[in-house]
Amino acid sequence: MFNLETAIAEWRTQMLAAGIQSPALEELENHLREDVAEQAHCGIAPETAFTIAVQQLGRTELLQAEFAKVGGTAFEKIKQLFCTLAGIPNPQLVTNMNTSLHKFEPRWATYLKSTVFVLPALGLWLACCVFVLPKLKEICSAAGLTFPTAVRAALTGSDLVKNNFILLALGASAILILLEWRSHRWARYRRLVFGVLVFGLNSAVLVLFAILLVLACIAAPMLLHAK
Amino acid sequence: MIRKELVAASAEPLILSLLAKGESYGYAIIQEVKARSGGKLNWTDGMLYPVLHRLERRGLIKSRWGESETGRKRKYYSLKKEGKAAMAQHHEHWTLIHGVLSGLKKEQYV
Numbered sequence: 001m002f003n004l005e006t007a008i009a010e011w012r013t014q015m016l017a018a019g020i021q022s023p024a025l026e027e028l029e030n031h032l033r034e035d036v037a038e039q040a041h042c043g044i045a046p047e048t049a050f051t052i053a054v055q056q057l058g059r060t061e062l063l064q065a066e067f068a069k070v071g072g073t074a075f076e077k078i079k080q081l082f083c084t085l086a087g088i089p090n091p092q093l094v095t096n097m098n099t100s101l102h103k104f105e106p107r108w109a110t111y112l113k114s115t116v117f118v119l120p121a122l123g124l125w126l127a128c129c130v131f132v133l134p135k136l137k138e139i140c141s142a143a144g145l146t147f148p149t150a151v152r153a154a155l156t157g158s159d160l161v162k163n164n165f166i167l168l169a170l171g172a173s174a175i176l177i178l179l180e181w182r183s184h185r186w187a188r189y190r191r192l193v194f195g196v197l198v199f200g201l202n203s204a205v206l207v208l209f210a211i212l213l214v215l216a217c218i219a220a221p222m223l224l225h226a227k
Numbered sequence: 228m229i230r231k232e233l234v235a236a237s238a239e240p241l242i243l244s245l246l247a248k249g250e251s252y253g254y255a256i257i258q259e260v261k262a263r264s265g266g267k268l269n270w271t272d273g274m275l276y277p278v279l280h281r282l283e284r285r286g287l288i289k290s291r292w293g294e295s296e297t298g299r300k301r302k303y304y305s306l307k308k309e310g311k312a313a314m315a316q317h318h319e320h321w322t323l324i325h326g327v328l329s330g331l332k333k334e335q336y337v
Contacts, residue, residue, distance in 0.1 A: 027253060027276055027302050030295070034254040035272070058271035066277035070284060 002047040004036065011054060018060045024067055028057065086199035088192060105191050107180075114194045121205040128212070129162045136212060136219070143222035151211055158208060229268060238270070238278050240317035243310055246288060250305040253279065279304055287313050 008029060015025055032053050039049035057063070133155070140147070147155065161168065179186040245256055253275055260268055282288045287310035295301040306314070 023302070024276060024280065026300065028273060030299060030301055031254050031272060031276075033299065034295075053272075056271070057273035062271075063273045063277070066274060067280070070277050070280040 002050075004046055004050065007047075007050050008032065015060065019064045020060070020067055028063075032057065082199075083192070083196065086195045088195045107187075107190070110191050110194050114198050117198045118201055121202045125158075125205045125208065126162070128209070129158060132212065133158075136216060139223060140215065140219045143219045145215070145219050145222055147215070151215065154208060154211060234268065234270065237268075238275070239282065240314065240321060241268075242275075242278065242282065243287065243306065243314040243317065246304055246306040247311065247314055250303045252301050252303050256304075282310070285309075 011032070012025065012029065015028070020028070032050075035053035035056065036046065036049045039052065040046060044052075241260055242256060245251060245259060251259075257270055257272055257275055260270065279288070279290075283290055283304070287307060288304050289307050290302050290304045292300050293303045
């Protein structure tokens with residue numbers, strides 16, 4: 001038995017695989033639905049109508065080539081790059097319109113994965129804040145090295161997070177509980193949000209370590225000269 | 228059957244002129260072009276959208292997401308001031324070509 005929703009969901013997956021993305025895909029989907037409805041109005045069976053409508057849209061690779069020529073805005077390109085780096089090559093698929101047809105990643109899987117990916121970075125960062133940073137500050141002041149403004153801002157930010165860690169964790173949990181409890185759209189965006197957040201946190205820790213390493217490399221020879 | 232190069236070249240002036248009458252959306256634009264040409268100007272439906280997006284990027288038209296009668300999201304396009312100027316230029320060029328062509332045709336029968 002032909003089911004239009006299933007057929008459209010399959011068609012969407014094919015289009016995404018070919019590289020046609022939202023919001024162009026939403027536009028094409030609407031076109032398809034309208035064409036099928038119009039044909040059904042003229043008494044054509046849904047299955048035939050769907051096949052004709054898809055054919056009339058044109059060959060997928062030609063369409064993709066035309067859309068690629070238009071290109072996205074700079075913001076869209078950066079967003080796409082960020083999501084790809086965060087391990088989500090197709091955020092459109094993750095936030096699909098057809099909630100009923102797409103199986104979302106179960107809640108526990110998202111939370112478990114995020115925790116596993118965040119914990120090492122979090123542990124390293126805390127250890128670094130407690131053991132490495134005070135020592136480095138001592139060395140730098142002994143060597144007469146003053147931190148550049150950007151570095152000082154980064155370190156202050158890191159300190160702020162460390163000092164208010166419990167408060168921040170409580171706040172984040174409260175927001176999560178609220179979202180899980182009240183928002184019916186949250187399920188659609190959960191994986192995307194967590195993917196991007198975990199990637200962002202890991203990157204921040206990595207950048208912090210890089211800064212510390214550079215500072216240490218600069219301070220060490222200065223310390224030798226100071227003595 | 229109209230050659231595809233001519234179909235492609237005429238897409239932009241046709242879309243701009245259609246939108247000059249008022250806001251519209253992809254499916255309606257295609258249907259209207261089909262009806263006005265007596266079914267002879269048949270676009271590959273999907274190809275309209277990249278053209279619309281390109282016109283929007285060039286600042287000739289603008290778009291907004293609205294709702295259809297059935298409550299689905301639908302993207303409406305409308306003409307901007309720059310688009311009107313571009314349309315006027317298109318009309319000028321097409322009228323010129325048409326004038327030259329019909330002049331030559333008349334001379335053939337004299």
